[in-house]
Amino acid sequence: MSEEYDLIVIGAGPGGYIAAERAGAAGKKVLLIEENEMGGECTNHGCIPTKSLLAGAKHYVHALESEKFGVTTTEARYDLKTAMAWKQETIETLRAGIAFLMKKNKVVVVKGAASMNPDRSISVNGKHYNGRNIIIATGSSPAVPPIPGADGENVLTNRGILAIEKLPKKLAIIGGGVIGVEFGCYFSSIGVDVTVIEMMDEILPMMDNELASVMRKALKGVEFINSAKVTEITKKGVTYEKGGKSIDVQADMILMAVGRRPNLDGFKDSGLDITRGGIKVDEKMRTNLPGVYAIGDVNGKSQLAHSASRMAEVAVNNILGKEDKMRYNAIPWALYTLPEASGCGMTEKEAKEKGIPVKIASVQMRANGRFLAEYGKREPGLCKVIVNAETGVLLGVNLIGGVASEMIPAVATMIESELRVEEIKEIVFPHPAVAEVIRDAMFEF
């Protein structure tokens, strides 16, 4: 006996739950399978808890450092337990919200680990389900490299470190990507001694190299060690090799943040075309099997929550017979550090690798009225804009400073709409806004 659905979605993260919601809203009979909690890694162990904690860390830093604005405090304190409770409340509110959306859209939710059989049926908890369409959205898990000591009790991933009850004295973070840098900023802001060890010659690979260097210096509380390879983890800390030398970093806690691997456990016998990066898909999110789609981290195309959600919409639109395809040229990213950073589109390096002739403009935020009023001329802030030298079409923007994360949707809109410099000049930005730097940069061309 097996149950029949129009669509079976495996995984209830920002890919899966959006797919289920959109398909349910369109009247489809949808089954959503999730092994753990609703919301996936993003809601439970990623985007949301980190932002909940970073919000408090920013308020703590401001409470300590707002003298220039006329605000002084004595005895500013940070309480981890309260912060963790706030984080947990945020997570649970969002989980409940997702559960409500599923109910509203008549999505059947089953809890359990799913596997896909050679006949394309899906097994969960010994029961079998058939779907006219299947969307795989199982996400990813932290990669743990084969470093001696990496399995020690003092080594945590994003999951473990979001559940600590006591702050470390010294934290070593292996990996200077988004996860490493956000946790580095969080812990250093609340007084923990932090060292980030990065294998590449610069942190933040998605960012323009020049701005990544500005960012590294802006995060004053964090010690960054680039071009360093971790060779061993012990109870006392981390050993790395750099320039032929072996160096020890003392740490009572170690965060492993070297990347993420697709969750492929249930698909070994499925007949799916799987590479090292994940399940192979085309621009409509279709796998090699008819009616089977793979979205989000599990396809390895773009490991961001909002990419997963957009992929969900592309897959569902195709299932519904609507023309839609995934584009990767206007996907923003954001770093919720202090200062914030964000970007969208190509970096200078990417454009040059593709042989696209570019023009570049950089604007310092200290020339911006709101930035001066709210941060001051001594704080780091920069906007770098890349346009196609032949057509004038906007290709990419990188930002450091202000609330960069909320400024970048304007850029995503411009790139998606293929706007040219002359067209962007005609868009009116509010004054004063830090976002004006984007418009101002257009007058540098």
Next chain:
Amino acid sequence: MSEEYDLIVIGAGPGGYIAAERAGAAGKKVLLIEENEMGGECTNHGCIPTKSLLAGAKHYVHALESEKFGVTTTEARYDLKTAMAWKQETIETLRAGIAFLMKKNKVVVVKGAASMNPDRSISVNGKHYNGRNIIIATGSSPAVPPIPGADGENVLTNRGILAIEKLPKKLAIIGGGVIGVEFGCYFSSIGVDVTVIEMMDEILPMMDNELASVMRKALKGVEFINSAKVTEITKKGVTYEKGGKSIDVQADMILMAVGRRPNLDGFKDSGLDITRGGIKVDEKMRTNLPGVYAIGDVNGKSQLAHSASRMAEVAVNNILGKEDKMRYNAIPWALYTLPEASGCGMTEKEAKEKGIPVKIASVQMRANGRFLAEYGKREPGLCKVIVNAETGVLLGVNLIGGVASEMIPAVATMIESELRVEEIKEIVFPHPAVAEVIRDAMFEF
């Protein structure tokens, strides 16, 4: 004897200095005349000083109210003198920046009050200047209505209140527009007892009426009295009439913020076509006199700094022979209060008055991940979106919550690009961002 210029700009506010900069950058010989300081009302007595002070007030409130995030302080203090010094430093940095831009673009700057003669020559300090083109950008001044006592020493406008050395105990603000509400938020945030008295039945006329009401309630520290007419000001405070009754509000300081009037002093004999609202202009900012343009508050079309700057660009482009005209359908506004608010395009009421068939969607921010993480489910936050019911084209967005001021450029870009709901759905927003509410609203249609 008179000097000859390609362009004479009168007034160095956000209209005038942008006009001078753009024309200078295009190689024109430009004279800029300013009676007071570089930067005009915006830099010296408006946008910039208020944001400098509000930045501190927000940090002060956060220092007092961040317990839920795990941050506690004892003895948080606000020092007006330090805050005023920060404000002054911001102003002076920006003024110096404008002076630098003028120098860089070879703009000649003359200090003095300008007047325009019937022969179109411009007189300043007894000297006469001729310009092939003239841009009038003299701005506006606070309107002071003929209320008995309005000329008292206890009555200040935006200029006076930004120069106080001692906080009032009780502040009465006459007028619930942007200026009244921002000052109301500022003073109440730092502990002053504030009453705002508004003649209309709702505050914030540019805002969607429903959201203005949410905003009024969100500003908990301010007492708002709507539909009230101030009849007298005395040393003890303000008397207003409401519903046939006469009521006294005690106040040791009164802010007059009932609107602004164009600065037309130097143009009485110019032959310019002037109405009550200001100098009449067409969509290219041309007045009735050939080669004479009027931009910014002095033409009364849109009393916002960024409108003035865009008008400057339109006027200069027309002087340079480039096709350009002013559009008013995608001009954003922002309110830098706590919570922030912003808007762009039409409100529901405006659309209905114009007979445009509309569809409306409202999204509560408490469903948004970042909003929950950084503010919480008990804080006010709302996004209201209006689209053309026939074409699906976005007409307007109003926002309360998050850093609304930095989110609205995305909306300005969408409206200026005449995007439809189905196109906006394909734009990827970063997750988590409060700005996602704009995209989420599209799925309500």
